[in-house]
Amino acid sequence: MSTASEKKTSDYLFTFECPDRLGILAKVSNLMFEGGAFVTESFHYGDPHTEKFFARMVFDDHVLKTPVEGLQDRVSELAKELEMKFTIRPASYRPxxxxxxxxxxxxxxxxxxxxxxxxxxxxxxxxxxxxxxxxxxxxxxxxxxxxxxxxxxxxxxxxxxxxxxxxxxxxxxxxxxxxxxxxxxxxxxxxxxxxxxxxxxxxxxxxxxxxxxxxxxxxxxxxxxxxxxxxxxxxxxxxxxxxxxxxxxxxxxxxxxxxxxxxxxxxxxxxxxxxxxxxxxxxxxxxxxx
Structure with missing residues (x-):
């Protein structure tokens, strides 16, 4: 039985693209691990012709160490290094x-x-x-x-x-x-x-x-x-x-x-x-x- 003190888990969608290079997944995965983002889905593709890297991840916040905005700030810093365009939004978001x-x-x-x-x-x-x-x-x-x-x-x-x-x-x-x-x-x-x-x-x-x-x-x-x-x-x-x-x-x-x-x-x-x-x-x- 759930209690009022139990935290409700929320899912988030994280998508990004950037120029392809060695170590992108390692850097992103390490950031997610350190931030406590519990990844439940992960798909990626590096195009050898356009030399671009694309990724889509879903994570939940049940062990997240900061509010999701804090994780977003850390991704923003990494995005500068990787020339990355990214979005983080609730998985339940309806366009x-x-x-x-x-x-x-x-x-x-x-x-x-x-x-x-x-x-x-x-x-x-x-x-x-x-x-x-x-x-x-x-x-x-x-x-x-x-x-x-x-x-x-x-x-x-x-x-x-x-x-x-x-x-x-x-x-x-x-x-x-x-x-x-x-x-x-x-x-x-x-x-x-x-x-x-x-x-x-x-x-x-x-x-x-x-x-x-x-x-x-x-x-x-x-x-x-x-x-x-x-x-x-x-x-x-x-x-x-x-x-x-x-x-x-x-x-x-x-x-x-x-x-x-x-x-x-x-x-x-x-x-x-x-x-x-x-x-x-x-x-x-x-x-x-x-």
């Missing part, structure tokens, strides 16, 4: 997410379902759309819906509204859940590393519009979907998660579209989960997922 959608609701629906079931540890701060088709679905979940119509002439003003909403809600991630508008170079740069898109193709194949029809014309035997970070280069952003489905010669392009709904929704939901768990690291044009 704030803004979702953008147009008319297709299959990706949005799975995100909302998983969020409500507790399978996605995020706080959805709103859904923005250039159409009203998904309003009733979003409001049924009790989430604010924002209708921002767009035309070629009003694109700069509409994107400014999205950026303002992103900032005012404290959002940390914009999820394009089949949002059928190409973000401008300016907005893509401002949200670098903080915007995830789903493309209905197994990139890098069949970029751009009507990828299922492109795939059908080539007689592919596997179709897929790719969740990736948004960049100013269309469908070229670092890939986070992919899903595939086997098909055969009997599938029409329309059949492929319907089958693809599942792969799109699953790939996007997986990417959002990986982001929420602090598992994604940008590594040039690629990602490291730990």
């Amino acid at each position: 704030k997410v803004l979702i953008a959608v147009s008319k297709y609701d299959h990706c949005l629906n799975l995100l909302l379902t998983k969020w409500r079931a507790g399978a996605l540890a995020i706080d959805i701060v709103g859904v923005v759309s250039n159409h009203n088709d998904c309003r009733s679905l979003v409001e049924w979940y009790g989430i604010p819906f924002h209708h921002y119509p767009i035309t070629p002439e009003t694109k700069p003003q509409q994107e400014a509204q999205i950026l303002e909403l992103f900032a005012s809600t404290g959002a940390e991630l914009l999820v394009l859940a089949r949002y059928m508008q190409i973000l401008s170079d300016d907005l893509s740069r401002k949200l670098e590393g903080r915007a995830i898109n789903i493309h209905h193709s197994f990139l890098p194949g069949f970029k751009g519009a009507r990828p299922y029809h492109q795939a059908h014309d080539r007689g592919v035997k596997v179709i897929g979907a790719t969740a990736h970070f948004v960049t100013s280069d269309l469908d070229e952003g670092p890939i986070i998660a992919q899903e595939v489905k086997a098909i055969d010669h009997t599938y029409t392009a329309e059949d492929m579209v319907l089958v693809g709904h599942d792969t799109e929704a699953i790939a996007l939901a997986n990417a959002v989960r990986l982001f929420s768990e602090g598992r994604i690291f940008l590594n040039g044009h690629r990602t490291v997922v730990l």
Whole structure:
């Protein structure tokens, strides 16, 4: 039986990246040991091509010698020596997410379902759309819906509204859940590393519009979907998660579209989960997922 004097244990997530060199793990592990951080998970990767080192650790504080802020101060000192970028946050932290959608609701629906079931540890701060088709679905979940119509002439003003909403809600991630508008170079740069898109193709194949029809014309035997970070280069952003489905010669392009709904929704939901768990690291044009 627990008593009031027993300390409640809290878990923390520690992620970092730095130039690769000999002894990084030894220095970090020694610091954690001396500080009393009880490590329960540890994953790392050193990329021989980019010469960067990435790590993700989970630790609890049941034998921590100082408040976690004290440990953070010690890591900050080591970070100067190792040229390290790091974060330490409660493992229970839920990033704030803004979702953008147009008319297709299959990706949005799975995100909302998983969020409500507790399978996605995020706080959805709103859904923005250039159409009203998904309003009733979003409001049924009790989430604010924002209708921002767009035309070629009003694109700069509409994107400014999205950026303002992103900032005012404290959002940390914009999820394009089949949002059928190409973000401008300016907005893509401002949200670098903080915007995830789903493309209905197994990139890098069949970029751009009507990828299922492109795939059908080539007689592919596997179709897929790719969740990736948004960049100013269309469908070229670092890939986070992919899903595939086997098909055969009997599938029409329309059949492929319907089958693809599942792969799109699953790939996007997986990417959002990986982001929420602090598992994604940008590594040039690629990602490291730990």
